[in-house]
Amino acid sequence: xxxxxxxxxxxxxxxxxxxxxxxxxxxxxxxxxxxxxxxxxxxxxxxxxxxxxxxxxxxxxxxxxxxxxxxxxxxxxxxxxxxxxxxxxxxxxxxxxxxxxxxxxxxxxxxxxxxxxxxxxxxxxxxxxxxxxxxxxxxxxxxxxxxxxxxxxxxxxxxxxxxxxxxxxxxxxxxxxxxxxxxxxxxxxxxxxxxxxxxxxxxxxxxxxxxxxxxxxxxxxxxxxxxxxxxxxxxxxxxxxxxxxxxxxxxxxxxxxxxxxxxxxxxxxxxxxxxxxxxxxxxxxxxxxxxxxxxxxxxxxxxxxxxxxxxxxxxxxxxxxxxxxxxxxxxxxxxxxxxxxxxxxxxxxxxxxxxxxxxxxxxxxxxxxxxxxxxxxxxxxxxxxxxxxxxxxxxxxxxxxxxxxxxxxxxxxxxxxxxxxxxxxxxxxxxxxxxxxxxxxxxxxxxxxxxxxxxxxxxxxxxxxx
Ligand code: GLU
Numbered sequence: 001x002x003x004x005x006x007x008x009x010x011x012x013x014x015x016x017x018x019x020x021x022x023x024x025x026x027x028x029x030x031x032x033x034x035x036x037x038x039x040x041x042x043x044x045x046x047x048x049x050x051x052x053x054x055x056x057x058x059x060x061x062x063x064x065x066x067x068x069x070x071x072x073x074x075x076x077x078x079x080x081x082x083x084x085x086x087x088x089x090x091x092x093x094x095x096x097x098x099x100x101x102x103x104x105x106x107x108x109x110x111x112x113x114x115x116x117x118x119x120x121x122x123x124x125x126x127x128x129x130x131x132x133x134x135x136x137x138x139x140x141x142x143x144x145x146x147x148x149x150x151x152x153x154x155x156x157x158x159x160x161x162x163x164x165x166x167x168x169x170x171x172x173x174x175x176x177x178x179x180x181x182x183x184x185x186x187x188x189x190x191x192x193x194x195x196x197x198x199x200x201x202x203x204x205x206x207x208x209x210x211x212x213x214x215x216x217x218x219x220x221x222x223x224x225x226x227x228x229x230x231x232x233x234x235x236x237x238x239x240x241x242x243x244x245x246x247x248x249x250x251x252x253x254x255x256x257x258x259x260x261x262x263x264x265x266x267x268x269x270x271x272x273x274x275x276x277x278x279x280x281x282x283x284x285x286x287x288x289x290x291x292x293x294x295x296x297x298x299x300x301x302x303x304x305x306x307x308x309x310x311x312x313x314x315x316x317x318x319x320x321x322x323x324x325x326x327x328x329x330x331x332x333x334x335x336x337x338x339x340x341x342x343x344x345x346x347x348x349x350x351x352x353x354x355x356x357x358x359x360x361x362x363x364x365x366x367x368x369x370x371x372x373x374x375x376x377x378x379x380x381x382x383x384x385x386x387x388x389x390x391x392x393x394x395x396x397x398x399x400x401x402x403x404x405x406x407x408x409x410x411x412x413x414x415x416x417x418x419x420x421x422x423x424x425x426x427x428x429x430x431x432x433x434x435x436x437x438x439x440x441x442x443x444x445x446x447x448x449x450x451x452x453x454x455x456x457x458x459x460x461x462x463x464x465x466x
Contacts, residue, residue, distance in 0.1 A: 001196060006026060017231065017265070025226075042185070205227045255357030264303070
């Protein structure tokens with residue numbers, strides 16, 4: 001059997017971080033098994049579905065790096081096929097027309113409430129003859145749900161789950177205007193697309209019982225279900241706005257790398273022993289549904305940022321430069337010039353050691369791209385004492401006469417020797433040099449910076465920056 005999985009978002013807002021994880025699990029499952037992974041946009045709710053949301057989902061998934069097979073399926077375009085299945089169920093005697101008025105439905109709700117039950121349809125038209133139909137009323141089509149016994153699903157994450165069939169009322173599958181309901185569309189699409197595994201949030205678990213009977217009524221094979229627990233905030237409450245950003249694009253804009261988010265969301269609800277760092281190639285190799293946890297996982301921003309620091313250090317330097325250039329533009333008020341770009345590339349080795357986001361990386365790299373005068377932060381300002389300026393002057397003179405290699409190691413060696421000669425600690429001269437060369441109190445190694453800046457710029461900065 002070829003595994004066929006799908007991600008089926010409803011385009012009613014941004015791509016939620018929890019949905020992104022659902023997409024990831026489906027994608028990993030399909031890739032692990034050498035199967036297919038499809039994207040189906042469930043846009044049947046014409047009022048709430050927007051083009052903007054569709055774009056956000058597609059862009060979000062592309063950024064996240066989850067490529068899907070074939071072309072995107074739009075559910076609404078398949079409405080005629082869904083209606084056809086509703087009529088087929090009618091033919092089979094598994095569905096029926098219902099002519100209830102809104103008032104009658106309201107009464108049923110009231111009645112259920114009065115009996116302490118959840119609102120449900122009472123089967124009024126289940127066994128009524130068509131000739132009793134009121135004139136001029138367009139009927140809906142309802143599915144004949146089983147009334148006795150129980151429905152059991154062997155969920156690949158939740159284990160065996162069951163429901164008493166008495167709880168399943170006869171749901172509408174085709175509205176009076178001929179449009180299908182969500183519950184029908186999902187089943188028909190999953191069947192037609194050949195989906196073998198439905199991996200989705202456990203908020204859909206109760207839907208699975210209803211969907212199960214639609215498959216059975218059509219004589220279709222029921223796919224395997226895997227309902228994954230939702231993501232909670234660090235305080236254990238269901239993830240909501242007050243915990244921070246919910247849309248995937250917000251994480252991108254915060255400077256998180258997609259591979260970080262893949263690793264982080266994977267670990268949020270799935271484990272492989274104690275492994276924390278799981279790059280995507282390993283994730284594909286190891287992913288299975290057996291190790292998806294049954295309880296909700298907690299989203300921890302601090303962990304995400306630490307992991308991002310790791311992936312930034314691992315990332316290709318040129319890629320990082322390309323990522324930060326647009327972030328630098330608004331800070332500089334101009335594009336980074338070619339010289340600045342070259343320095344960023346050379347200096348990336350040091351820069352990326354301490355950044356937890358690409359925003360931070362951009363901020364930290366600005367000094368490579370600035371022209372005079374360099375703005376100074378408070379710490380740099382405080383480092384440039386009279387004594388410090390004296391040492392900067394000494395270093396400048398020594399460096400002007402220096403004829404050795406202009407490399408990090410040689411410069412380190414040289415300035416260390418100078419400091420020794422002057423009877424001071426290296427730090428006493430290194431800190432002021434940092435302030436003069438970068439305008440900052442914190443930076444990568446100043447010897448690395450000197451190498452990247454080159455002799456001329458280093459000497460210029462020492463002269464003008466002190
Ligand atoms: N469209 C549904 C949602 O966005 C998902 C349906 C499914 O995965 O079966 O929640």
